[in-house]
Amino acid sequence: MDEKLEFPLTAHHRVIVTAEAKDLEGMRRLFDGFELVEPIAEARASSGGKYASISVSVRFRDQDEMSRFDEQLKKVPGLKMVL
Numbered sequence: 001m002d003e004k005l006e007f008p009l010t011a012h013h014r015v016i017v018t019a020e021a022k023d024l025e026g027m028r029r030l031f032d033g034f035e036l037v038e039p040i041a042e043a044r045a046s047s048g049g050k051y052a053s054i055s056v057s058v059r060f061r062d063q064d065e066m067s068r069f070d071e072q073l074k075k076v077p078g079l080k081m082v083l
Contacts, residue, residue: 005063010037013056013073014083019045021078022052030072035059051080
């Protein structure tokens with residue numbers, strides 16, 4: 001099934017980082033220039049406290065903007081996973 005995305009669209013991400021690398025202000029600077037629908041916020045830490053979960057919601061105008069955001073996500077310090 002070849003589903004085509006319709007823009008503009010809003011995408012919600014949960015970014016998992018190591019707890020010691022968690023830097024909300026750094027993420028705000030990294031994503032400056034993108035239309036954040038809600039402020040970047042810490043969602044919850046892992047039960048052992050080793051990882052932090054951060055929520056990010058972004059409105060994209062086109063596929064190119066979505067790709068640029070993906071490249072910025074890869075630069076997040078301590079990144080483990082994006083859901």
